[in-house]
Amino acid sequence: MKRLTFILFFVLTCHNSCFAKDYFTVKWVDDGDTIVLDNGTKVRYIGINTPEITHGDKKGEFYGKEAREYNQKLVLNKKVYLELDYEKRDRYERLLAYVFLEDETFVNAEIAKEGYAYILPKEQTSKYEDLFLKLQREAMSKKKGIWRNIYENDKDSSYIGNNKSKRFHYHTCSYAKRMSNKNKVLFSKQWDAFWNGFAPCKECIK
Known part of the structure; x- marks a missing residue:
């Protein structure tokens, strides 16, 4: 046994x-x-x-x-x-x-x-x-x-990260506009989003 x-x-x-x-x-x-x-x-x-x-x-x-x-x-x-x-x-x-x-x-x-x-x-x-x-x-x-x-x-701007998908978007991106508020994380620089483990949206961030 x-x-x-x-x-x-x-x-x-x-x-x-x-x-x-x-x-x-x-x-x-x-x-x-x-x-x-x-x-x-x-x-x-x-x-x-x-x-x-x-x-x-x-x-x-x-x-x-x-x-x-x-x-x-x-x-x-x-x-x-x-x-x-x-x-x-x-x-x-x-x-x-x-x-x-x-x-x-x-x-x-x-x-x-x-x-x-x-x-x-x-x-x-x-x-x-x-x-x-x-x-x-x-x-x-x-x-x-x-x-x-x-x-x-990296320039100051307004980025919105999605805590669920781990992607970040320009605030004007259609995906950002449809995002649930509970999943939103705000960043002023891409650097900060990358540092926190988010990857860029392929549609709005080239």
Whole structure:
């Protein structure tokens, strides 16, 4: 009976790393937060968002090229293993994952730590969200990567954060106008919203 209890406890509490890992080789790096594995699976890193790179006629965002190059340096042609969370796919059918190298380097975290991304929280808290926010704040404090540009170009304005979705909007945004008062958090600078773990609305903040 004691042995059975121990086995059940182990299974329920064991981290993914307790079990054999399936390794894949990264064959392509789309951008700073998306890769393609040797089996053809396209993987989007959970919890972070890097600037867009140029696609056809669509101009890339500031630091997008640098973020992609850093991601390439980290993972291209290297073996990785994946951890999944409660949400398995995004709207583009990309697999959502936390990505680790063979030496246990946590790729999502490294990209946030070096200032190539801002965190992208979900309504349902993900397992590494607190870590990502801690690393983001460290990068912000050092003005690393994207953060120097954001700091230097941040202007006083009126932003409204949504405590439920963890997104912040210009006060004129249609999403802000429809937001429940109980979920509203006011910010005068984008910097403050980022510091508190909010991500920008893709519709009103480019």
